[in-house]
Amino acid sequence: MSSAPTCAQVLMRLLREYQVEKVFGIPGVHTIELYRGLPGSGLQHVTPRHEQGAAFMADGYARASGKTGVCFLITGPGLTNAATAMAQAYSDSIPMLVISAVNRREDLGMGRGRLHELPRQSDVSRGFCLWQHTLTQAEQLPEVIQRAFQLLSSSRPGPVHIEIPIDLFPAPMPGAIDDYRAAPAAALPAAGSAAIDTASQWLKNAERPVILLGGGAQACAADATALAEKLAAPVFESLAAKGIVDERHPLCGGANLTFSAVRERLENADVVLAVATELAETDRNLVGENYAFKGKLIRVDIDPGQLVCNGNPDLAICADAGETLAQLNRALPAGDAERQQTAAAELQQILERCRAEWWPGSEERFPWVQALRAALPDDGILVTDSTQLAYNTNHALPLYQARSHVTCTTGYGTLGFALPAAIGASLATERDVVALIGDGGLMFTLGELAVAVEQKLPLPILVWNNAGYGEIRDYMDAAKVPQEGVNLRTPDFPALARSFGAEGCRIERPEQLGPAIAEALGRDTPTLIEITAP
The missing domain is CATH 3.40.50.1220 (TPP-binding domain)
Structure with a gap:
């Protein structure tokens, strides 16, 4: 006689029932029992180097595929680390399901100083989620997951956050694992x-x-x-x-x-x-x-x-x-x-x-935009961060298919998006992906380069290196504000890439960009291509 499935096992079963293939997360002491349900589930787990990277990867995965991106987060700092990326997804209406742990039920709201404890963890995400729910009984899980996916598939999308007390992960569930199935999707509303x-x-x-x-x-x-x-x-x-x-x-x-x-x-x-x-x-x-x-x-x-x-x-x-x-x-x-x-x-x-x-004031970037368009495959996906060259590609680089433009330059406008989002996009599709990020933004999420190496992604990462926060520097100059905090010391990016096990090179002329991208797309590892900004 087989034993009853646990709450964690049923969660994995339901995610697969809803066609989830990949989850992004970092295990922690509070999610050990959650991860006990992962082997044999059919889900592929991808481990970022920071929880913000996990949510950015889920975001890029969702934008490139049209499916829901899924994150597993630990209690407390796992959720707060991911909060910025969740807010970006909320601003841009990106479907994301965030499953986090929370302290044991008897400890909630008691202020006992438990590991990773937040006084009101649920309040952290409520302001930038479509729906936030704390599971109080293991038997509620199927209904809660069904509700989450109905919201994500039949209304304006965004993040949904479900927190599960750590004592519920190993809790037994009624019936057999095969009894748990997805609910049929709601018919989309049509106009009268x-x-x-x-x-x-x-x-x-x-x-x-x-x-x-x-x-x-x-x-x-x-x-x-x-x-x-x-x-x-x-x-x-x-x-x-x-x-x-x-x-x-x-x-x-x-x-x-x-x-x-x-x-x-x-x-x-x-x-x-x-x-x-x-x-x-x-x-x-x-x-x-x-x-x-x-x-x-x-x-x-x-x-x-x-x-x-x-x-x-x-x-x-x-x-x-x-x-x-x-x-x-x-x-x-x-x-x-x-x-x-x-x-x-x-x-x-x-x-x-x-x-x-x-182009007034940025004519020198036009040849770079032309070179990038020539190098990007017709069905390629361009993932951009808030950086000067990306502001020009927004308008001047034509794209030919839906889900080809994955960008954080709108809405919430956070930095550090492009590298982890490009990893998520690459894992979501067979289409070629090219990331474009500034030297300042790259330093926010540089550690995620290790994930691209582990996943053997043929990902060109273009780094527009203007030795600082160039756009803000220009705004300061225009406003006659002395430059402060915008000129940065930058590392040797190609050498840094090689230390991760990636390839790295530096180019200075637009005509070098096409060959560099072509070589990068033919490799089984990412390539960081540093562009010395004019």
């Missing part, structure tokens, strides 16, 4: 027929429509492209949406919302269809006030609160983006080739005006 009728009429009659895509439209590439062609409408993308519509398409205006020519086109459109976007200042690269739409604004979002954020709509549709775009495509007639050509010609003029604004 009246809303679709109104939206399709407005769009069909519009002479100068525009489509604006946000990060919540990642699964909508085909429908968004088809709708643009039917309407002869230019498509502009937030930085989180970059690549959803192939930027080579004649109706795609890319991620250029920060520039005056695009603002004019949006504000003077007779109908704007804004899909799964916050219309946030970070989409505009902190430039300008909210858009002053002169025509009708149709907003589509699965989160009702976002339908009135940063711009009041004339028509608000609380529904799944993909379902709604499919409904609109079915309701609208075929497109007109002549109108498409006219719209494409106008868009090219707008983009020419944008390009005039791209």
Whole structure:
């Protein structure tokens, strides 16, 4: 007669039932019994060098795959170390499930000075999670996991945090392990027929429509492209949406919302269809006030609160983006080739005006952007940190597929994201991944290079070395503030990479970038490519 499964074993079983393949975490004394459930579960465990790296890896995994990224964290410092990365995921609506330990149930709230004790650990994550729950009985686990995945799959995503008291990990569960299964996913909400009728009429009659895509439209590439062609409408993308519509398409205006020519086109459109976007200042690269739409604004979002954020709509549709775009495509007639050509010609003029604004003060970086585009495979994924060259690639480096732009330069905007997120992205997909990070940001999470070596990832890591926090240095100069705290001593990055077991090299000219990336993609270990910033 087989023994009853433990709570930890049932957790692993349920994660596999929900198609989880990899978990990112660092074992601790409080999670020994959790890890007893891992062998034989079918889950691959990846060990970062810091819990912040674990959550960043889960974030990159989720962005590249569209699946939920999962972390295992210890009590107390494990959770607080991961908090910054969880907040980044919350800001960017990235599905993440964080399982942490917490002290034994009889110790909760007692202030006995137990190891890793926080007075109210659950309060730490509540402000940047969709839902936070403390398990109080082992038998609650299946319902709690089911609820977590329903939230992650059928609403605006973000982190969910479940903390499990350490005395519950070995607790016996009723029944057999095979009895525990995933609940069926909820059907995604579709727009009502009246809303679709109104939206399709407005769009069909519009002479100068525009489509604006946000990060919540990642699964909508085909429908968004088809709708643009039917309407002869230019498509502009937030930085989180970059690549959803192939930027080579004649109706795609890319991620250029920060520039005056695009603002004019949006504000003077007779109908704007804004899909799964916050219309946030970070989409505009902190430039300008909210858009002053002169025509009708149709907003589509699965989160009702976002339908009135940063711009009041004339028509608000609380529904799944993909379902709604499919409904609109079915309701609208075929497109007109002549109108498409006219719209494409106008868009090219707008983009020419944008390009005039791209480069003042940063012309020397344009050859590097061109070289990176030439070196990046057509289906490649670019993972970027907050660094000067990345601010230029946001606009000037076209991408051709959805889930090709993994960036922290929007929203929360933390440093140190790109290296661990690129590791997560590489583990999520067969597509080639290239990371771009600054010398300052790299030092936040440099230890995660060891994980890329362990996983034998052919990952090029481009380090834009301007010997400090270059963007902040420029802001200080512009504000006539003396430079303080922004000029840094940097290590010998290639030598440091080799000490980890990676490859390392230094380049100084754009024409060296393509061969360096090609060699890196052909290896079975990461390559740190230091770029001496001009």
